Amino acid sequence: MEKKTTSAIPAGQGAQTFEWAHDWVGDYFQRGFVVDQSDNLGVTLDSFTSAAAEAIQFEGNIVGLPHAAETVTLIYNTDMVDEAPKTVADMVSMMKEHHDPSNGTYGLSYPFDPYYTSAWLQAFGGYYFDPDKEQMLGVNKKQTVRGLEFALENFKPYxxxxxxxxxxxxxxxxxxxxxxxxxxxxxxxxxxKGVNYEVTSLPSPDGGTVKPYTGITMWYFTKAMEESGADTAAARSFIExxxxxxDHLLTLAKDQGVIPVLSSLVGSDELPSEVQTFSQTVKQGVPMPTHxxxxKVWPGMETALISAFNGDSTAKAALDQAAKTIRSNWE
Structure with a gap:
């Protein structure tokens, strides 16, 4: 999606809208790929949660409309696990019981990338990037390193x-x-696939607090929306x-686990229990920065986590290299 939007939109070949998480808001606005449409909205921002309304804006410019929240949380196979673990230590003991790679079974299924692992890297006071801090880049702070070491020690073996x-x-x-x-x-x-599962909260790490990144999925307004005509009118009508x-949002929640951010549906008893659980984890999380x-933070962190996971470098060395790569990309 990133390759397509960054090549097609400036060439005048992009669509009026595309769907993605909110972390591209600042970058794409500054590069002229998305545009403010605050004067053309048929929807008021108070229709959405405050977090969603904030996520779709950059420096007061409304560059899209939100439809869902997202984060990651723990899911367990009820054919293998009787109850949800409260702590990471509890979870480790359960994973040990079921981990048998020689017979094709594992304790944990967990994509090890920056978004998915953020809950642990930010659990002990660490962070990836915070524009409000004097030291904006925090990927190789000792607290972030500790979080990666924690994830490698407790999850990788299973x-x-x-x-x-x-x-x-x-x-x-x-x-x-x-x-x-x-x-x-x-x-x-x-x-x-017919898997019997339950969705639950992320377990608590000893000495820390889980803080997964959260995102707002939105329909962006590309610069093609500045043109009048039937396509623009259709795009705006569709988005709104x-x-x-x-009814549509409830269907998405029931069929696909989508977490609504429309204020009238947040906390609704009509939402499936698993969606309500994801919503609770969203409240624990940290919104991805729109700066x-x-x-430019994601690629360096992705390389670092794979390197550390594969044992090609220590957690500290991997994150030190990530910091160098990110700063170089900024320059």
Whole structure:
């Protein structure tokens, strides 16, 4: 999506809108890929949660409309696990019981990338990037390093060997893992595969507090929206329907685990229990920054986590290298 939008939009070949999480807001606005449409809205921002309304703006410019919240939380296979673990220590003992790679079973199915692991890297006072701090980049602060060491020590031993999304997600979806840490988008796959599961809160780490990154999925207004005509009118009509139609949003919640941010649906008893659980985890989390520099944080962190997971470097060395790469990309 990033490659397509950054090539097509400036060439005048992009669509009027596209769907993505809110972390591109600042970067794409500064680069002229998305535009303010505050004067053309048929929807008021108080229709959405305050977090969602804030996420779609950059320096007062409204560059899209939100339709869902997202984060990752713990999912367990009820054919293997009787009850949810309260602490990471409890979870480790349960993972040990079911981890048997020689027979194709694992304790945990967990994509090891910056978004998914943020709960632990930020659990002990660490952070990736915070524009409000004097030291904006925090990827190699000792607290962040401690979080990565914690994740490697407690989770890596019980996971498939490949840290990428597809092989990790496949293990739980095939009924071959006791636990998964994944997002609401994963539930449709589990339902299709017939996995018996429950969604629960992330367990507590000793001496820390889980702080996963949270995102707001939104429909962006690209610069093509500045043009008048039938396509622009259709795009605006579609977006406004998509983000405000309660029946549609409830269907997404029930079929795909989507977490609504429309104020009239937040906390509704009509939402499935798993969606309500994801909503609780969203409240625990930290919104991804919309600052333009944030978009350059992800690639360096992804390389660092894979390196540390594969044992090619220590957690500290990997994150020190990530910091160098990110600063170089900023320059």
């Amino acid at each position: 996971m498939p060997n490949d840290p990428k999304y597809e092989p990790q997600a496949a293990a739980f979806a095939a009924g071959n893992a006791a636990f998964a840490i994944n997002g609401p988008w994963y539930l449709a796959t589990l339902n299709e 329907w998509y983000v405000t139609n309660e 333009p520099k944030m978009n």
